[in-house]
Amino acid sequence: MSGYLDRLEQQLIDATRAGAPCRQRRTRRRRTIPASAAAVLAALLIASAVALAVTGTFSTGTAVRAPERPVAGVGAGIAARGTSLLPARVVDPVGGLPWGMRLVRTTRRLVCLQVGRVEGAQLGLLGQDGAFGDDGRFHSVAPDVVGYNRETTEVSTCLTPGQTTSQEARIPQSGVFGSPHSESIPVAARRWISYGLLGPAAVSVTYSWAGQTHTIPVEPHSGAYLVVLPNPAKRGFETGGGAVSTSRFVTPQGVISSITYRANGKTCVESRPTNETSAAQQHCFRGRAKPLPRGAHHLNRPVRAQVSANGTAIVTFTAPHAISSALSDYTVEVPSPCHHGTSGTPVERDLRAGQTVHVTVHDIFANACGPTVTVRVIYEKDRNRFALGEAEVIVGETSLRR
Secondary structure, three states: OHHHHHHHHHHHHHHHHHOOOOOOOOOOOOOOOOHHHHHHHHHHHHHHHHHHHHHOOOOEOOOEOOOOOOOOOEOOOOEOOOOEEOOOOEOOOOOOOOEEEEEEEEOOOOEEEEEEEEEOOEEEEEOOOOHHHHOOOEEEEOOOOOOOOOOOOOEEEEEOOOOEEEEEEEEEOOOOOOOOOHHHOOHHHEEEEEEEEOOOOEEEEEEEEOOEEEEEEOOOOOOEEEEEEOOOOOOOOOOEEEEEEOOOOOOOOOOEEEEEEEEOOEEEEEEOOOOOOOOOEEOOOOOOOOOOOOOOEEOOOOEEEEEOOOOOEEEEEEOOOOEOOOOOEEEEEEEEHHHOEEEEEEOOEOEOOOOEEEEEEOOOOOOOOOOEEEEEEEEEOOOOHHHHOOOOEEEEEEEEEO
16 A cells, blocks of 8 residues: 555656746755645545455454364364354444354364354454453454363354254453453443354244344354343353253253244244243154163273372273264263262263273362262263163273272
8 A cells, every 4th residue: 555655646746747847957855745645645545544444454463272282083173174154243232343153163073153253254352351461452263262171262162963052151242251350341341142053944043132022044054143232131240051952952042032943844933931940832843752771781891090199090991992073982980979960071082992091080089978989981972872862881880998
């Protein structure tokens, strides 16, 4: 742009000189810009500034990366073919960069939905409300940054193929999840977002706000949707959660009151409960429920555990089956009968059949009901095994004494 203006300036000066009488003697003097040329230059500069504002040019800061370098066969894996920024844009309640979504398909066969602000063809976060040192810049988020273990700053949800979800989150307008100074952020700078991944059968979602009901279409094929509203309508801040279903249909969450689906050539609607004690109104036929597993299948493989003085245990076993994606896994479980629960430590990485596996379990006696605890290794062939009616597979187990 500056080179163009310099050439234009010279052309205007030359044009002005062309209309002046010829001088017999050249004198060395400082070049000045005629008033007409200055006016044209000023107009061009103003037009350039307006053009930059209209096109949304934004100062960029450092990109957001994963806390640890992602590995193709560990955790969520890395972004794979099929990852894309979805075309839908949602206007922020007070303006600025719009909100958008990115669908990330990973090398471990997960489908993750990321939510953030959009600048051009990039999805990211803003440096404000205490984020990124309040630098006022746009920070792009790498596709590999997905909250599979909730250690990242963006809003995201990862699913296995075939799962559907409806989620909500109350976050700052920067888009950063988990701000350490959330209470100091002005109410006007807070947002309540509802988002989800409903699958190809979904048609639209409906929500009510400020006395008006709105129905918006979901993204074709993926069924992704996003609603961004001002101040949280519920108590609490910077929280997130929702529902995940192993069927095509999921109960609406957040501000969403109903989801419309098209299944078997017919339209059906799933509605949110009118209050916390009432049941959801399920109008979409799910077919006959599959039976729950009746008992566990024991492989009776050896499991060893060594405990240090601080209560950290190293559990060792040999993997009877290979793991090649996040759809299956091994988990070290410690049942706690007196607390009616079980704590688990998933392995979450690809393994070879016959490979020796070492898993670190911290504070293994934390929920012990007596002087001993039982440690068992579970193999999950499919994360949705209960919906498929498959029995739990116990690789092996052992007992530890304090």
